Amino acid sequence: VFEDAGNKLSKSQEWLKEIDNGLEYRRRFGLEDLWGQFEAIYYNTHESMMNDGPNIFLSQGDAMLSTITVPNAKIKVSPVKPEEVDRAPIVETMDNILMREMSLAEEIDTVALHAYLFGRGFLKFGYDSEWGYDPELDLGGSLQLGLTLSQLNTKGSRRIEYDSTITPGSPWARAVMPHDIVVPWGAKELDNTPWIAHRIVRHIDDLRADSKYTVPRSLQPQLSMQDFVDSYRTPLKDKQKTNASSSVMNEQEYVELWEIHDRRTGKIFVVTRDCDKFLRRDDNALQIENKLPFASLSFTPRTRAFWTTPDVFYLYYIQNELSDVARQRTKQRRISTLKFIVDGDTLNDEELQKILSPDVGVAAKIESGRDLTKAILKLDNVPNLALAQEEDLLRANAREQIGFSRNQLGEYQGGRKTAAEVNTVDRASQLRMSRRGLAVRRLYEDGIRTINNIVFSYWTLPRYISVLGEDQAQTWLSINGPSLRGRYDYNVEFTDESDLMQRKVEALQLYANLSQDPSVDPAALRSFLTNQFNDPRFTRLFNASVPNQVQQPGVQQGGGGVQSQNAGVVRRSPLQQLPQPNTAPALAGQRALVAGRGAGT
Secondary structure (H helix, E strand, O other): OEEEOOEEEOHHHHHHHHHHHHHHHHHHHOOHHHHHHHHHHHOOOOHHHOOOOOOHHHHHHHHHHHHHHOOEEEEEEEOOOHHHOOOHHHHHHHHHHHHHHOOHHHHHHHHHHHHHHHOOEEEEEEEOEOOOOOHHHOOOHHHOOOOOOOOEOOOOOOEOOOOOOOOOOOEEEEEEOHHHEEOOOOOOOOOOOOEEEEEEEEEHHHHHHOOOOOOOOOOOOOEOHHHHHHOOOOOHHHOOOOOOOOOHHHOOOEEEEEEEEEOOOOEEEEEOOOOOOOOEEEEOOOOEOOEOOEEEEOOOOOOOOOOOOOOOHHHHHHHHHHHHHHHHHHHHHHHOOOEEEEOOOOOOHHHHHHHHOOOOOOOOOOOOOOOHHHOEEEEOOOOOOHHHHHHHHHHHHHHHHHOOOOOOOOOOOOOOOOHHHHHHHHHHHHHHHHHHHHHHHHHHHHHHHHHHHHHHHHOOOOEEEEEEOOOOOEEEEEEOHHHHOOOOEEEEEEEOHHHHHHHHHHHHHHHHHHOOOOOOOHHHHHHHHHHHHOOHHHHOOOOOOOOOOOOOOOOEEEOOEEEOOOOOOEEOOHHHHOOOOOOOOOOOOOOOOOOOOEEOO
């Protein structure tokens, strides 16, 4: 307990005071007051977007995010110690399987969008349960089987967790809104922050049914669903609750909790504002090797604050100007429509309607003695071409902020350009994109390292993965987490489908060229080819029982085939009949003999 303005605060209230300071830190340095506007502009629902102008928040962001997140991610695991050489290929296969099962690529795509809109994106890691793995609830007791049934209430009669992708005994990763994350004032990096707090909102009935929490009977619901949704539109520190009404959305049935991961004590604390006691106070089972189960992504370089200016803020005022230009263009276009000035004494309403009618051969009468040239006058309004030039200038400024040319955004830019000029522009743009791409790559690597530490600690039950033996035969290998433990080097490769197909074509070409070389080991060559395809079905094409045939001296090559002097028969490999690409074959090196996919427990 400590003193605050003459009042004694409990430990839980002390944490709430620290969280309030962290909220102000986020609001001041992260420009949180504008987050709601940024999101509304991106989705074209902001009132300023009610025009026919371009949405550069969406177009520039989609181009940037597609560049750095669309390619497929493949994990490469390398040993750092001699005893890890045999285990590294198995860990690599396991990691690529887990990436697909956890939908890690989709979650990182969401994190990248958060980083673009709000300056920071967060990835939270967990195991077994959505609200935290508790070893005391493990079904194996002291044996620690690595799975619980805390997804159900204490009676096991109903489910209190609803994410179907989170299963007992399995790791998971989820993108977390930055609106729900708080770090202490002055923190700069997630790797050295003393604590991190995650806001979670749960239904009061689910909270009371969760055996990991101790909920006083006096605790009442604090939020309605409308309160929860509206909390993402305004800064959380200044959020005002709405009054409860008969509407279902306004029925207060939810509790706002702060889940605090404290690196200093290695514990998890859960607090809420309407209670002066901890709802949960346990050892943090997922704080492994002094690492908190969170990862973060930011595209803007930082100097001294954890929270930073979002990328869209640099486009914010340009977007406002573009919207203003669009509104002016619309008004001037409407003004410039066909209009007339009519002398009412010369031309009455009935005759005027004849002139304005679409009929052909219309004749109108005017008052006798009136000047015919003054009866009606057409107004000529020339469109303002300067507005189009202003819009082009603003869009050029926006492209400069992100680092794209018009062609890279999918627009056609006319004019003759030399190959050197095009390559220079593309190279400069790739350099700017590579910085952001490296940030995404580091997030993948950080995430896989965290997931592996969880697996090494809690995967005690055997799992099975498909491997290729030295004879290229597919077998199933039983593994568990402790047997794979090690400090590996992780590297993420970004590839797309065209790269994978090109790699296979080059492998086939190399196989066709080297299969006739008597100095090449046929088994090693087949191993290289199957590793490039990484498909057990392709591996079955080779019969492991057939001995390796090494070409004997006296064999002559000619006409693209292999001819034996004794038999006089020409044999041509089917692979030699494949069309040969123009690219030179590339051999990156032997990979470990691991492929295929895994299975559950």
